[in-house]
Amino acid sequence: MKKVVIINSGLGNVQSVFNAVSRVSDNVEVIDTVDALMRADLGRIILPGVGAVGKYLKNLNKSGFCAAIKKLVIEDKVPLLGICVGMQALATTCIEFGTFHGMNLIPGTVQKIDRLTSNTKVPHVGWNQVLVTDRARCLADLNNCDFYFVHSNCFKCKKEFVVARTQYGAEFASIIGHKNVFGVQFHPEKSSTSGEILLRRFVEHGYL
16 A cells, blocks of 8 residues: 655644554655655545644645645545644634634634533533444444544534534534545544544545
């Protein structure tokens, strides 16, 4: 299998993601520069991220990763998986401490989690169920499984892009997908067996 590349934006738990992906692939590499990314014999791209999405996008743009990733995903059809803030960066618009242009790989808007009651604590931290939609091609066995979340924002998009939802305060998209681009709001690298299964599916099939 071709290489699984993990993008190091400077704002992601890259080592944890590398360790998790290494358990399901023996051909994985952390990439720190655009030159290295463009030279790699790519099979899959994984984009992890933590922190504020605006700062994250500034890092990706400054390093040139945004443009390079879009070229590889759109023109070369390389499958991409965004994790947490890496998922949020896929949106059209991101609203957090200002308004930022995302990569627009999956149309949508990132904004604060909806609070339905005063008991809805933000950030959302901890284990929560993922409810897989009918459109998920290979995740039916993960329906109702728990994954580990740490986030204050969620991805608002059309129903057609939602692969799975999670209830916290209001319902939000916890897995999204469009063509060869996918995103998960939770951290599969911290989600025990369920997270390992999901990563294996993406590595082996290139979709969720």
